[in-house]
Amino acid sequence: MAEAMAVIMAAGEGKRMKSKFPKPLFTLCGRPMLEYILEAACEATGAKPVIIVGKDGQQIFSGYAERADFAVQEVQRGTGHAVMMARKYLEKGPELVLVIAGDTPLIAAKTLKRLIAAAGNASAAVLTAKFQDPSGYGRIIRNGDQVAKIIEERDCSPKEKAINEINASMYCFKTKKLLAALDGLENDNAQGEYYLTDCIAILAGKGERVAAVETTEEECLGINDREQLAMVRRLIAKRINRRLMMEGVTLIDPGDTYIDYGVRIGRDTVVYPGVFLEGSTEVGEDCILYPGSRINGSVIGNGVKIQNSVILQSSIGDGSVIGPYAYLRPNSHIGKKCRVGDFVEVKNSEIGDGSKVSHLSYIGDGVVGKDCNIGCGAVFVNYDGANKYKTIVEDGVFIGCNVNLIAPVTVKKDAYIAAGSTVTDDVPEGALCIGRERQVIKEGWREKWLKNKDLK
Ligand code: UD1
Numbered sequence: 001m002a003e004a005m006a007v008i009m010a011a012g013e014g015k016r017m018k019s020k021f022p023k024p025l026f027t028l029c030g031r032p033m034l035e036y037i038l039e040a041a042c043e044a045t046g047a048k049p050v051i052i053v054g055k056d057g058q059q060i061f062s063g064y065a066e067r068a069d070f071a072v073q074e075v076q077r078g079t080g081h082a083v084m085m086a087r088k089y090l091e092k093g094p095e096l097v098l099v100i101a102g103d104t105p106l107i108a109a110k111t112l113k114r115l116i117a118a119a120g121n122a123s124a125a126v127l128t129a130k131f132q133d134p135s136g137y138g139r140i141i142r143n144g145d146q147v148a149k150i151i152e153e154r155d156c157s158p159k160e161k162a163i164n165e166i167n168a169s170m171y172c173f174k175t176k177k178l179l180a181a182l183d184g185l186e187n188d189n190a191q192g193e194y195y196l197t198d199c200i201a202i203l204a205g206k207g208e209r210v211a212a213v214e215t216t217e218e219e220c221l222g223i224n225d226r227e228q229l230a231m232v233r234r235l236i237a238k239r240i241n242r243r244l245m246m247e248g249v250t251l252i253d254p255g256d257t258y259i260d261y262g263v264r265i266g267r268d269t270v271v272y273p274g275v276f277l278e279g280s281t282e283v284g285e286d287c288i289l290y291p292g293s294r295i296n297g298s299v300i301g302n303g304v305k306i307q308n309s310v311i312l313q314s315s316i317g318d319g320s321v322i323g324p325y326a327y328l329r330p331n332s333h334i335g336k337k338c339r340v341g342d343f344v345e346v347k348n349s350e351i352g353d354g355s356k357v358s359h360l361s362y363i364g365d366g367v368v369g370k371d372c373n374i375g376c377g378a379v380f381v382n383y384d385g386a387n388k389y390k391t392i393v394e395d396g397v398f399i400g401c402n403v404n405l406i407a408p409v410t411v412k413k414d415a416y417i418a419a420g421s422t423v424t425d426d427v428p429e430g431a432l433c434i435g436r437e438r439q440v441i442k443e444g445w446r447e448k449w450l451k452n453k454d455l456k
């Protein structure tokens, strides 16, 4: 059995978020807050943690069912009460228990390890930090190098309020000592709650040793409202961006570049401001991501240039140029050295190497071969109001401007489609298809028209 297990408190209502969603699932750089904490806790303890969840928590957090056990706190009566709900796990648990809040995602595993080590020589250890502005946090009342007590801000005297050392809401207890202290908890405070923090005064009051482990302000930032959410997001983004820059990616203005946690970017790629790279997006080497794109869950090759475009769950091959103002909807696969230009929408389609769709087109449910040219304003007419159909354009095809391809339809290799055609039937290899009215000229038409008009 591991030396320590973790209990993560995540049952709070998160009232200050003013949301219908549970706070631990709010994302920071594309990853739920809880995920950061869970990862740090698992790394520090090497054991499966227990997450304390609210009434419907097991459903809400079902995504974590394999990586954690759940304890349910039906009614929120405070952090002490929350930990009581994990009693059954604690009673058969290891010697030490790490108790952490579900709203402090910046915590590093190595700091939690320090906390565990400190509890080895004490009954408990409390993580603290000196804050520039401690308001909202519980204050640490010291007794030398030990913690005598933690006072919630609401219960502080003016003198105690001036203390700037705060309780990070991360503790490591000798499990047996915690269980005994929980039995002694009362709720006679400003909130009428059972405060976990009072366990510290209970232990210290019995002459037990409670160590203080100090760390940085940044690691201890808690998220109670959306302003703090934005602040912590910025700090996580800074870490992500710093790592990418160290790996050889140029971020022209890292403060204005929005890259999710799981994104990977190759060397010598340049990212301009206002670019959003989301989910598990991978970008190759030597790309230029000009301003204003959102790329979600997509794979971008090497040497690709993208500007002001939206790319969702799609892929783009090496050397292609996308945008400005292209819209690639899910499952679009663009080959190498392609061009997808302005106001082109692509959906659930493949475009082969070297093909160009330069302006104002809709490619839906299509397969376009290699080295094709799709003229300005071409539309793959894929929907009849009930069903969707496929358009196949084989290698080397030239499609003129303003062509409608009425799916299902196939344009065979090296065929040409005249501008303005509406193509309803398959086009054979190498043929020219003209699917439009022949032009008619009526000489002197205006003169005749004017005469007729006078008669009326
Ligand atoms: C808590 C600490 C405070 C500390 C601060 C650090 C207490 C009493 N106060 O205050 O000393 O400085 O964190 O961020 O512990 N939760 C439950 N069940 C409940 C209540 C809360 O599971 O009944 C969970 C919440 O989901 C949250 C965590 O416990 O993840 C902390 O609760 P929160 O209400 O945010 O406490 P703070 O007021 O921030």
Ligand code: CA
Pocket: 101, 103, 222, 223, 224
């Ligand atoms: Ca909090």
